[in-house]
Amino acid sequence: MSHVDIAAVKQYLLSLQDHICAELEVCDGQARFVEDDWGRGRSRVMTDGALIEKGGVNFSHVQGDTMPASATAHRPELAGRRYQAMGVSLVIHPLNPYLPTSHANVRFFVAEKDGEEPVWWFGGGYDLTPYYGFEEDCRHWHQTAFEACAPFGDEVYPRYKQWCDEYFYLKHRDEARGVGGLFFDDLNEGGFERSFGFMQAVGDSYCKAYVPILQRRREMPWGERERQFQLYRRGRYVEFNLVFDRGTLFGLQSGGRTESILMSLPPLVRWEYNWQPEDNSPEQALYRDFLPPRDWLA
Amino acid sequence: MSHVDIAAVKQYLLSLQDHICAELEVCDGQARFVEDDWGRGRSRVMTDGALIEKGGVNFSHVQGDTMPASATAHRPELAGRRYQAMGVSLVIHPLNPYLPTSHANVRFFVAEKDGEEPVWWFGGGYDLTPYYGFEEDCRHWHQTAFEACAPFGDEVYPRYKQWCDEYFYLKHRDEARGVGGLFFDDLNEGGFERSFGFMQAVGDSYCKAYVPILQRRREMPWGERERQFQLYRRGRYVEFNLVFDRGTLFGLQSGGRTESILMSLPPLVRWEYNWQPEDNSPEQALYRDFLPPRDWLA
Numbered sequence: 001m002s003h004v005d006i007a008a009v010k011q012y013l014l015s016l017q018d019h020i021c022a023e024l025e026v027c028d029g030q031a032r033f034v035e036d037d038w039g040r041g042r043s044r045v046m047t048d049g050a051l052i053e054k055g056g057v058n059f060s061h062v063q064g065d066t067m068p069a070s071a072t073a074h075r076p077e078l079a080g081r082r083y084q085a086m087g088v089s090l091v092i093h094p095l096n097p098y099l100p101t102s103h104a105n106v107r108f109f110v111a112e113k114d115g116e117e118p119v120w121w122f123g124g125g126y127d128l129t130p131y132y133g134f135e136e137d138c139r140h141w142h143q144t145a146f147e148a149c150a151p152f153g154d155e156v157y158p159r160y161k162q163w164c165d166e167y168f169y170l171k172h173r174d175e176a177r178g179v180g181g182l183f184f185d186d187l188n189e190g191g192f193e194r195s196f197g198f199m200q201a202v203g204d205s206y207c208k209a210y211v212p213i214l215q216r217r218r219e220m221p222w223g224e225r226e227r228q229f230q231l232y233r234r235g236r237y238v239e240f241n242l243v244f245d246r247g248t249l250f251g252l253q254s255g256g257r258t259e260s261i262l263m264s265l266p267p268l269v270r271w272e273y274n275w276q277p278e279d280n281s282p283e284q285a286l287y288r289d290f291l292p293p294r295d296w297l298a
Numbered sequence: 299m300s301h302v303d304i305a306a307v308k309q310y311l312l313s314l315q316d317h318i319c320a321e322l323e324v325c326d327g328q329a330r331f332v333e334d335d336w337g338r339g340r341s342r343v344m345t346d347g348a349l350i351e352k353g354g355v356n357f358s359h360v361q362g363d364t365m366p367a368s369a370t371a372h373r374p375e376l377a378g379r380r381y382q383a384m385g386v387s388l389v390i391h392p393l394n395p396y397l398p399t400s401h402a403n404v405r406f407f408v409a410e411k412d413g414e415e416p417v418w419w420f421g422g423g424y425d426l427t428p429y430y431g432f433e434e435d436c437r438h439w440h441q442t443a444f445e446a447c448a449p450f451g452d453e454v455y456p457r458y459k460q461w462c463d464e465y466f467y468l469k470h471r472d473e474a475r476g477v478g479g480l481f482f483d484d485l486n487e488g489g490f491e492r493s494f495g496f497m498q499a500v501g502d503s504y505c506k507a508y509v510p511i512l513q514r515r516r517e518m519p520w521g522e523r524e525r526q527f528q529l530y531r532r533g534r535y536v537e538f539n540l541v542f543d544r545g546t547l548f549g550l551q552s553g554g555r556t557e558s559i560l561m562s563l564p565p566l567v568r569w570e571y572n573w574q575p576e577d578n579s580p581e582q583a584l585y586r587d588f589l590p591p592r593d594w595l596a
Contacts, residue, residue, distance in 0.1 A: 036572065045571045056571065172550040172559075235563070242540035243550060252470040252541060259572045261470075265533070267570070271563040273343045273354065274334065 004118050004192050006084065009108045010061065012196075013088050016106070016203045017044065017059045020090065023207045027214055028052050036260075043260045047267070051218055053095040056263030060256075061086040067111060068254060078119060081111035087124075088203070089247070091264040092210070097230035098220040100130035100137065100178070100213060101237065103264070104206040105247070106199050120192070122199040123185035125160060126206050127168050128213075129178030129237060131230045132282055133290035137213045138179045142296035144209035145182045148201045152194070160184045165293040170240055176291045177240050181209070229283050231270040238269055302416050302490050304382065307406045308359065310494075311386050314404065314501045315342065315357045318388065321505045325512055326350050334558075341558045345565070349516055351393040354561030358554075359384040365409060366552060376417060379409035385422075386501065387545070389562040390508070395528035396518040398428035398435065398476070398511060399535065401562070402504040403545070404497050418490070420497040421483035423458060424504050425466050426511075427476030427535060429528045430580055431588035435511045436477045440594035442507035443480045446499045450492070458482045463591040468538055474589045475538050479507070527581050529568040536567055 021033045021044050031049030035042055041060030046052050063084040072079045087107030094101065106124035128141045142161070149157035164183035169176055182202060187195050241248050241264055251261040277283035319331045319342050329347030333340055339358030344350050361382040370377045385405030392399065404422035426439045440459070447455035462481035467474055480500060485493050539546045539562055549559040575581035 043571075047571070054569075054571075172556045231566075238536060238567075239540060239560075242537060243547070249541070258470045262537075262569065263571055265569040267568060268529075269536075269567045269569075270565060271352075271560065271567075272565070273341075273345070273352075273561055274557045 004110060004120055005196075006108075006110060009196060010086055012200060012203070013059055013086055013106065013108075017042070017057055017088050020088075020104075020207055021057050023211060024052065024055060024057075024092065027211050033057065038257055038260065041257070041260060043257075043263060045263060049095075051094050051096065051099060051214055053093050054267040055090070055092040056260075057088065057090040058260050058263055059086075059088050060260065062256070078111045081113045081119070083109065083111040085109045089264070093234070093266045094214065096218065096220065097131045097222050097226035098217045100128050101234075101266075102126065102128050102206075102210045104203075104210075106203045108196075108199070120188060121185070122187040122195045124199055124202050125164055125181060125183035126202070126209065127164055127178055127181040127183070128210075129233075130286065130290060131233050132226070133179070133286050134217070137216065138290065138294075138296045140212060141179070141181060141209050144205050146297055148205035149182070149198075151201070152198050156198075157182070162293075168240065170236060170244065172243070173236065173239070175236070175287070176293060177236060179290055179296070180293065228270070231266075231268055232272055232275060233286075234266040234269045235271045238265055241265065302408060302418055303494075304406075304408060307494060307497075308384055310498060310501070311357055311384055311404065311406075315340070315355055315386050318386075318402075318505060319355050321509060322350065322353060322355075322390065325509050331355065336555055336558065339555070339558060341555075341561060343561060347393070349392050349394065349397060349512055351391050352565040353388070353390040354558075355386065355388040356558050356561055357384075357386050358558065360554070376409045379411045379417070381407065381409040383407045387562070391532070391564045392512065394516065394518065395429045395520050395524035396515045398426050399532075399564075400424065400426050400504075400508045402501075402508075404501045406494075406497070418486060419483070420485040420493045422497055422500050423462055423479060423481035424500070424507065425462055425476055425479040425481070426508075427531075428584065428588060429531050430524070431477070431584050432515070435514065436588065436592075436594045438510060439477070439479060439507050442503050444595055446503035447480070447496075449499070450496050454496075455480070460591075466538065468534060468542065470541070471534065471537070473534070473585070474591060475534060477588050477594070478591065526568070529564075529566055530570055530573060531584075532564040532567045533569045536563055539563065 025032055028049040028051045031046045033044035033046045035044050040062050041058060044057045046055040065082050067078045067081055067083050087105060089105040091103045092101060104126035108122050110118050110120040112118045146157045160182040161180060164180040165176065167183045168180060248261055277287060323330055326347040326349045329344045331342035331344045333342050338360050339356060342355045344353040363380050365376045365379055365381050385403060387403040389401045390399060402424035406420050408416050408418040410416045444455045458480040459478060462478040463474065465481045466478060546559055575585060
């Protein structure tokens with residue numbers, strides 16, 4: 001088996017954060033990320049950009065001498081081990097409602113014990129949340145995800161695409177959060193090098209998936225109607241993150257840094273009782289044609 | 299023991315909903331509640347009032363042939379019983395940031411089985427969430443709560459005041475949701491009549507606690523600074539309701555009507571990374587002088 005190189009993962013994650021922030025700054029052309037180093041991570045936040053109303057790209061690295069009880073409930077073999085968890089997590093909320101929100105995350109977990117093999121796994125993925133749907137954008141997003149997965153086997157993209165559809169799902173709304181992408185967890189198949197390689201392929205492809213969509217839609221004019229719908233739909237993002245997202249809930253419950261965890265929440269959000277889209281409107285098309293899980297490569 | 303009169307509770311709750319809506323409409327003077335009858339309840343929502351930006355006053359009555367497994371996990375004696383749960387729940391979000399948000403709830407639960415005594419309890423309370431603190435308002439709110447409790451014993455107000463402080467607490471922020479009020483649950487001490495009477499005393503005193511505060515502050519001029527702080531603080535309300543509130547989570551997880559459950563969410567909300575109030579500002583005073591639990595009757 002291959003050697004578990006924790007330092008290499010950390011170095012990759014830090015450089016991924018640098019790389020993504022740099023690309024998004026160039027794309028935005030106006031605002032810069034502001035860094036906040038808080039000891040167990042560095043948060044980078046951009047606000048009031050030309051394209052990006054609020055964007056957060058967070059690196060975190062937490063460790064402990066013993067696994068928390070909650071984390072070993074169904075993995076008793078990890079009890080008493082020291083552990084490290086590290087990852088990059090980001091959410092970008094554009095200003096123009098024709099630009100979709102995107103989320104990406106890559107993460108690594110390792111539990112160690114002297115004289116024994118470390119237990120480790122990778123997780124991550126990315127998903128897209130449009131307010132107004134464009135088939136071309138969804139196909140590009142999923143095609144990029146597909147290409148990142150392809151070197152790792154034909155079954156990889158469909159499997160993680162489906163997992164993403166299942167994970168980013170608002171049960172109380174019977175509604176997907178967006179048009180999906182990739183989601184994987186507990187990955188250690190094929191050894192460390194291969195799993196780490198896959199996590200890098202996902203991380204490296206995020207900007208290739210997202211930035212061309214920002215560029216393609218950035219000049220589209222929008223008005224109050226589109227803005228109001230965007231603010232309304234952002235409510236679903238909040239509902240998902242606070243009610244369902246495991247990472248958010250685990251972070252809040254385990255004493256993580258609240259401001260870094262909730263960096264993902266949109267800058268401005270609205271709720272309206274019992275709102276329904278008009279028949280045959282572009283807003284209705286989002287619900288009808290984009291949110292129900294689809295094969296975007298067909 | 300006294301007879302459990304389910305019909306009387308239902309009649310009280312429906313008349314309470316009527317009464318509160320009527321009082322708030324008079325107070326607002328501009329907007330009306332719009333009713334939505336959805337079979338297992340009636341939701342009433344007011345939007346864009348002179349005082350009330352969004353207010354929801356919901357009556358619901360759900361029943362089932364057998365208790366859900368989740369509800370009998372630590373009350374095995376209820377397994378297999380048919381049950382009814384009914385209540386009035388409301389949240390009022392004023393437009394003027396000098397007017398506090400308020401929440402009230404009264405509820406009744408009964409589990410029945412042929413040939414056996416019904417198992418039942420009452421719950422409820424109300425709590426106040428100011429954006430800008432006024433000692434006079436907090437004292438009035440708590441004094442009204444105190445007077446509602448007084449006929450039921452000297453220990454009642456302090457006990458339920460403390461329970462409220464403990465319940466409406468955002469652990470991840472180490473911060474109270476507001477200045478509290480009353481919270482009680484599992485109440486069946488002293489028999490049905492007495493418990494029902496206490497629930498009525500709480501329900502009936504809500505408008506006496508809240509309306510005078512709306513009247514006292516309604517003419518206070520406010521601007522963009524106060525509005526932005528209000529929208530920011532409303533984020534805490536969303537965080538509490540979606541992450542911690544048992545009623546919200548139980549409703550969403552048990553297939554309740556999402557739009558009625560989430561009626562409590564504010565109309566417009568904002569999140570800002572790592573925001574801090576300025577020293578010696580009225581915003582800082584909220585955190586320093588009002589949110590930490592206090593004895594408001596001292």
